[in-house]
Amino acid sequence: MQEFTRRWVVGVPELPISPTYLRRRRIHLHRSNSRDRSFLPVKMVTSAVVNTYPLSSYTFGTKEPKMEKDTSVADRLARMKVNYMKEGMRTSVEGILLVQEHNHPHILLLQIGNTFCKLPGGRLKPGENEIEGLKRKLSSKLAANSTGLQPDWQLFLHILNCLILVEFKRFMIFDGCPCKWLQLQIGECVAIWWRPNFETIMYPYCPPHITKPKECKKLFLVHLSEREYFAVPKNLKLLAVPLFELYDNVQRYGPVISTIPQQLSRFQFNMIHA
Numbered sequence: 001m002q003e004f005t006r007r008w009v010v011g012v013p014e015l016p017i018s019p020t021y022l023r024r025r026r027i028h029l030h031r032s033n034s035r036d037r038s039f040l041p042v043k044m045v046t047s048a049v050v051n052t053y054p055l056s057s058y059t060f061g062t063k064e065p066k067m068e069k070d071t072s073v074a075d076r077l078a079r080m081k082v083n084y085m086k087e088g089m090r091t092s093v094e095g096i097l098l099v100q101e102h103n104h105p106h107i108l109l110l111q112i113g114n115t116f117c118k119l120p121g122g123r124l125k126p127g128e129n130e131i132e133g134l135k136r137k138l139s140s141k142l143a144a145n146s147t148g149l150q151p152d153w154q155l156f157l158h159i160l161n162c163l164i165l166v167e168f169k170r171f172m173i174f175d176g177c178p179c180k181w182l183q184l185q186i187g188e189c190v191a192i193w194w195r196p197n198f199e200t201i202m203y204p205y206c207p208p209h210i211t212k213p214k215e216c217k218k219l220f221l222v223h224l225s226e227r228e229y230f231a232v233p234k235n236l237k238l239l240a241v242p243l244f245e246l247y248d249n250v251q252r253y254g255p256v257i258s259t260i261p262q263q264l265s266r267f268q269f270n271m272i273h274a
Helices: 002-009 018-037 073-087 132-143 154-164 250-258
Strands: 048-051 059-063 089-100 102-113 114-116 121-123 172-174 180-196 215-224 229-233 234-243 268-269
Touching: 048 089, 048 215, 059 234, 059 250, 073 089, 089 234, 089 268, 102 250, 114 250, 121 132, 132 180, 132 215, 132 229, 229 234
Parallel strands: 048 268, 059 229, 089 215
Antiparallel strands: 089 102, 089 121, 102 114, 102 234, 172 180, 180 215
16 A cells, blocks of 8 residues: 555555546547647738848939928918818828838938928828829829920820720839830838827827827838939938937837838848849
């Protein structure tokens, strides 16, 4: 009896085991292993790859000044309130355009004056599609004006005939040559910001006590091709700002732009050199 007690304490009791118990034990272990295997990852999910080209690959020009509608933040908020009473919540879209310099991603920002920077984009028209609206805003901000150029109607008719049976939804920016077009591909939405009141503060979520937010802003990743032409209004500057300068720099760039490095962390950057 003493020997049996000693072995039971250490976890090895010498008791007879029935065949029925062993059979049930094997079935239980088999089912447990089957359930455990369901939690094992079958395939590693890789991040999306974003191709970034050198800043020197792109050509930059100027065009007529594009004046801002508001001269101060207070005027902008007042105009937003008037539009809200007419059209409801404001919906805006902005594009994240990436280039690379010194083997590090840079984001193209428009600078107004000496301090204020913003992403290219703007407010959507009522009922306007987000992608089409962002294309329109990017074209307005960064496309070269084609006024004063004579259109090539033979080329236009040839393209029209080729596209009769094809859906044509590409974003084209005219770069000053009748036979050459540039393309920008709108990627996925990487962030959504909400403005609960007519104030400058925005949140990456809609507060639960806010039933009627005043603005919803969406940020889209824009894929650039190897060669592009950008025409910048003369009263604005187009800056290439590295991610390490944007990161956590709320005082300089605000909460929306300073959190872009975190939002892009799930992407893999493919640095393509010229």
